[in-house]
Amino acid sequence: MTRHAIVTGASRGIGRAIALGLAERGYDLALNDIAAQDGDLGETAAMIEALGRRCVRVLADVSQLEDCRRAVREAVEGLGHIDVLVNNAGILRLAMIEEMTPETWDQTFAVNTRGVFQMTQAVIGHMKERRYGRIVNIASLAARTGGPGQAHYSASKSAVVGFTRVSSMEFAGHGITVNAVCPGIILTEMGKNNLRDPERVAYFEKITDVHRLGQPEDVVGPVAFFASDDSAFVTGQALNVDGGIFYS
Numbered sequence: 001m002t003r004h005a006i007v008t009g010a011s012r013g014i015g016r017a018i019a020l021g022l023a024e025r026g027y028d029l030a031l032n033d034i035a036a037q038d039g040d041l042g043e044t045a046a047m048i049e050a051l052g053r054r055c056v057r058v059l060a061d062v063s064q065l066e067d068c069r070r071a072v073r074e075a076v077e078g079l080g081h082i083d084v085l086v087n088n089a090g091i092l093r094l095a096m097i098e099e100m101t102p103e104t105w106d107q108t109f110a111v112n113t114r115g116v117f118q119m120t121q122a123v124i125g126h127m128k129e130r131r132y133g134r135i136v137n138i139a140s141l142a143a144r145t146g147g148p149g150q151a152h153y154s155a156s157k158s159a160v161v162g163f164t165r166v167s168s169m170e171f172a173g174h175g176i177t178v179n180a181v182c183p184g185i186i187l188t189e190m191g192k193n194n195l196r197d198p199e200r201v202a203y204f205e206k207i208t209d210v211h212r213l214g215q216p217e218d219v220v221g222p223v224a225f226f227a228s229d230d231s232a233f234v235t236g237q238a239l240n241v242d243g244g245i246f247y248s
């Protein structure tokens with residue numbers, strides 16, 4: 001039976017790479033992003049269809065509970081069923097603690113953390129009924145060690161690792177695994193935002209064991225493993241995918 005995956009934040013960057021990587025591995029896709037990204041999401045969809053896979057687009061803001069419920073409903077209606085949820089949507093708005101507004105803190109958590117919870121809650125009944133599911137949460141190296149200006153982001157991603165651990169406990173008896181991936185520095189719109197200064201680029205290249213920054217495609221293999229049947233005995237884990245920056 002063809003496996004089906006829903007990927008949030010799939011219009012560009014890591015989300016697009018994951019969607020394409022899963023399509024190359026034979027999955028059909030439900031692609032999510034916010035309405036403002038519909039143009040880029042259409043490009044991801046065309047790339048997936050060019051690979052001969054089916055895909056549906058489900059526009060939704062993951063910070064909105066009703067959007068998440070509708071997105072999952074539309075994904076199930078469009079594809080028939082969902083096996084895999086990849087919670088990839090995320091935002092990083094740099095702000096030092098002394099200047100950070102409560103709104104910036106709340107918005108970061110609303111997307112990065114509550115979005116993961118809401119999408120998980122929206123899909124879990126469907127997965128339990130089918131007694132099968134794979135949930136992969138894209139956390140971050142920032143969950144292990146953030147940088148200045150990332151206190152809210154780091155806290156929101158640490159929370160995703162905690163949520164992953166408890167989700168794995170709650171759903172393990174239903175054939176559902178939940179794991180997280182913690183990417184290092186990946187050259188996407190978000191990654192570049194964080195790396196305007198060439199000295200910082202050189203610094204990160206130096207402290208990375210493989211001496212290069214990551215590409216979105218570097219994240220795909222680990223996500224595909226957690227999304228597959230091969231990882232049936234792996235749950236509640238958070239895997240660093242950072243070229244060797246952080247060890248634990």
Ligand SMILES: NC(=O)c1ccc[n+]([C@@H]2O[C@H](COP(=O)([O-])OP(=O)(O)OC[C@H]3O[C@@H](n4cnc5c(N)ncnc54)[C@H](O)[C@@H]3O)[C@@H](O)[C@H]2O)c1
Nearest residue numbers: 009013014061062088089090140183185186188189190191
């Ligand atoms: N780039 C990095 O260095 C890096 C490192 C570690 C973790 N991450 C994480 O990887 C994930 C993807 O990041 P990226 O680097 O590809 O960033 P990106 O900004 O290029 O892509 C993020 C995507 O999420 C979408 N999105 C944002 N808010 C949304 C919402 N409310 N609902 C639905 N979609 C929404 C955006 O429109 C965009 O398509 C994020 O969770 C990010 O925190 C990135």
